[in-house]
Amino acid sequence: MAGKNKDASLNKRAFTSGFFFILAQLFARGLTFAVTPIYSRLLTQAQYGIVRTYESWLLIAYTVMSLCLWRSVDVAKNDFEEDYNGYVSSVHTLSYIAIAFFFGICMIFKTQVQDFCQMDDLMFYSCFLYVFTYTSMLYVQRRDKQVLKYKFSTMATLLTIVPGTFLSIWLIYRGRVQGLVDQLVDRRVIGYYVPQIIGGAIVAIVIWTQGKKFINLKYWKYGLAFSLPLIPEALSIQIMNQSDKIMIQKMISNEAAGIFALATTISFIIWILEDSVWNAWIPWLYAKISQGEEKEVAKPWTSVMHMFGILSWVIVMLAPEAIAILGPAKYRPAVWLIAPMVSGTLFRFYSYSYSALQNYYKRTQYVAAGTIGTMVLNVILNYVCILNFGYMAAAYTTAFSYIILLLVQGILEHKITGMVIVPLRKTLLIAVVYGAINLLSMNLYKVAWYFRYAVLILVVAAAAIALRKQMAAVLKMFKKRK
Structure with missing residues (x-):
């Protein structure tokens, strides 16, 4: 009977957390889909292509620079259940160190990187700030999913995506009204990513506050052993x-x-x-x-x-x-x-x-x-x-x-x-x-x-x-x- 009660509890919690996780993802990402008709009409066809290609570079960047350590959060729950938040906090620090290292390399070859990726200075620096803070969002989403909780990660997702979406639309619209057509891409970058960067920074502080661990070599070794082989796959x-x-x-x-x-x-x-x-x-x-x-x-x-x-x-x-x-x-x-x-x-x-x-x-x-x-x-x-x-x-x-x-x-x-x-x-x-x-x-x-x-x-x-x-x-x- 106890085993059945345990299974029932697991299934109930999985359903509840899964439902809200799906709901948040559908709303946040669905909002992006819903405003596409606005972007495609406010931006020129070439500008729309630049914006979407920039998004592609961001997705590739966070995959490599974070070392995919956030993926180890899924399996670490079973091995470090007694200090799960500590594990998340520690490997989160390691991801930030890795991102800072890649940022330093790219700064050395800044001109070449910008030319190859077709980014101006605003897009270049926004890219790295976004990679830092979006990585924090990935950590908290995976952590909360494993412990079958949903409230914090759901609110963090919604409170970054929604303001960024509407602020970017307003800035683009004002740019067109003011005749600043050549600045629309930068206005979209500022409006869409700055709220997400701010929100992700807050999430990073929460992760460290709850985990109370910045450096743990045992956790780092575990995370690297799991995640490093995944980088080629994720990339x-x-x-x-x-x-x-x-x-x-x-x-x-x-x-x-x-x-x-x-x-x-x-x-x-x-x-x-x-x-x-x-x-x-x-x-x-x-x-x-x-x-x-x-x-x-x-x-x-x-x-x-x-x-x-x-x-x-x-x-x-x-x-x-x-x-x-x-x-x-x-x-x-x-x-x-x-x-x-x-x-x-x-x-x-x-x-x-x-x-x-x-x-x-x-x-x-x-x-x-x-x-x-x-x-x-x-x-x-x-x-x-x-x-x-x-x-x-x-x-x-x-x-x-x-x-x-x-x-x-x-x-x-x-x-x-x-x-x-x-x-x-x-x-x-x-x-x-x-x-x-x-x-x-x-x-x-x-x-x-x-x-x-x-x-x-x-x-x-x-x-x-x-x-x-x-x-x-x-x-x-x-x-x-x-």
Whole structure:
């Protein structure tokens, strides 16, 4: 009875914290999506491309400079439960030391770095301040997720993203009214990132105050042993996600990068949901693994894969209307990028179930090896295909690279751990089927809109009926009580 009560309590807390975590992520990131129509109309197409490419550089920068030590927070909960806050505080300090070191290197080669990344002084210094403070946000989000709490990290997320979003819009608008069109990019950087930098700095102080440890060599050694092998993997993922915009900017134009970036905003919808669900799912998954109950994961995870496969198709079907809302007529070509982009994010999501087990058993070097190989393939394909077929080819090469990543991670999981959460053959079949459906559905853009909507309504209704029991079981799994 005590064991059942413990499981019920775990599931209840996981559901509550996971629900609020998902809600905060959906709101914060969804706000970014919601204001895209404003940015795309206030900024020129070239400026929009510059802003989105700058975001790509930030994502790559924090991945490398923080040494990915925040990822060790997920597994440290089990090993340092008696001093978990102390662990987080200590490795957080180490991340700051690493970022300061990289900042010093970049200062030495400041001119070269700015030229290569196409940043002015404001963008350059804002980049490093953001990397410092966003790293703190990552620490507190992962810490609170592991202890199944949500209030502080949720409020920290909302109170940085929301003010930054609206302040940046106001500054850009005032710049246009005052005729300062050439300053709009800098105004966006100031408005959007300064509130996040201030909020992240406060979070950093809270982490140190609660943990009360700045230096602990034992914790540093543990964090480095887990996280250093993950840097190539995490960097590879970011390069796969961001290199297309950067390469398009350099090989084609800022305008083409802007169109491509607007399309990624659509795929960002499913990306937000996938990452939010996974972040809420993984504490429960690791608890099941630690209890030797891996066999209980396959059935609900398969239902989740189908749910997101159908969701990806819905997004593809609504792409023409979504693009029309997000940007003016000059962004219309972006509609042909949605299906491959959404399919790529879907394949990436499916691969999580395989890399998760390797991360749990701290076999992170193998996760990195598979991801690095896939990243190299993606960059080569991007270069060759953009050069020969234009910027739209990058969406297809990235989708292809993600399904290769799925295959590699599935094979590695079985060979390294001797365990399988979900059979690879089943996952590949589901991925290929939904990917093919998404691409073939682009033909419906050529018919009357009401025919496309009729197909959409019929399929969604049929899927809801077919999957209602499975999805109810997934929700019950988290809400289960004694």
